[in-house]
Amino acid sequence: MDLKQISSPIQHHLELFEDVFAKSIRSKVVLVDFITNYIIKQKGKRVRPILVLLSAELCGGVNTKTYRGATLVEILHTATLVHDDVVDDADTRRGLASINAVWKNKIAVLMGDYLLSKGLLLSLDNDDVEFLKITSTAVKRMSEGEIHQIQKSRKLDMDEATYLRIIGDKTASLLSTCTEIGAASATADPHIRTLLRDYGENVGLAFQIRDDLLDYVGRKSITGKPTGLDLSEKKLTLPLIHALTKGPKKEGKEILSMIKNGGKKASAKRVLEFVERNGGIEYAEEKARSFSVKAKEQIASFPDTASKEALLSFADFVVERDK
DSSP: OOHHHHTGGGHHHHHHHHHHHHHHTOOSSHHHHHHHHHHHHTOOOOHHHHHHHHHHHHTTOOOHHHHHHHHHHHHHHHHHHHHHHHHHTOSEETTEEOHHHHHHHHHHHHHHHHHHHHHHHHHHHTTOHHHHHHHHHHHHHHHHHHHHHHHHHHHTOOOHHHHHHHHIIIIIHHHHHHHHHHHHHHOOOHHHHHHHHHHHHHHHHHHHHHHHHHHHHOOSSOOSSOOSOOGGGOOOOHHHHHHHHHSOHHHHHHHHHHHHTTOOHHHHHHHHHHHHHTTHHHHHHHHHHHHHHHHHHHTTTSOOOHHHHHHHHHHHHHHHOOO
8 A cells, every 4th residue: 555545534634734834834035935835846745744634533533733733743844854954965855956955055954943933833823832842852852863873873883772762763753743743633632642652653663664674675766865775874774783783793893894984885785795694684674564563553442444544554554665
């Protein structure tokens, strides 16, 4: 099942969300409004609004508060992408030139700040204070995760527990925010909110492990970023971390030395062979599946509905996708 099929139970709501999102980031300043229009053109897969809307539908039904929650998380996500492109010196985003490539870094940083402020005001103007608490926790975790990863990339001493903590903070935090906000928009029951938050956390972990795995097993279509193993980033992800614990220690030290020195194509090939030979691919695949199963367990007790089926399918989708 693909994302279009998964989102079918809330397709009408997704279309209404697009209108709320576009209106929420408008500005009376001509250049700012011009850039927000450009951002709208860079429309992604809308994974995060889909999760908000499906979670709300599962927990009582989509309402106007849900649209605001979905808009808040998409604004937050978009702002982090704009800032990430500056940090990474990226030239493109979703097939178009990035904001920093067109308007330079200063404008890009200010636009990211502008988007964050619009998200905050959207919630404050509508007394959605609970949404702000949830998203503030996510922003804190995302920032900590990024900094923690940079620190570990310099030392190249990542273990599995640290890796899981980092991807939990960097990726799973925002997906769990989506599902918790969706639930919070539809019900005041704290138990239901916790179930949906934990569903999102586990789905996020599975999603990121699969993403890291695709660097080793290859991607079948354009993803908006380089495909294949890129040693220049000096990131240790689960397939390699596991292989380093299982493989010969001497060879493991040689592999780490290659990565530390930036590596070339030949080095990347050797790292890939090392990971395959020492069970890194299979282990990461199994770990991703285990988090997908945990996610599905969180919503197993809910009545069988189209939205529940879609969320169960999404948990399968994140570990089966090839892009």
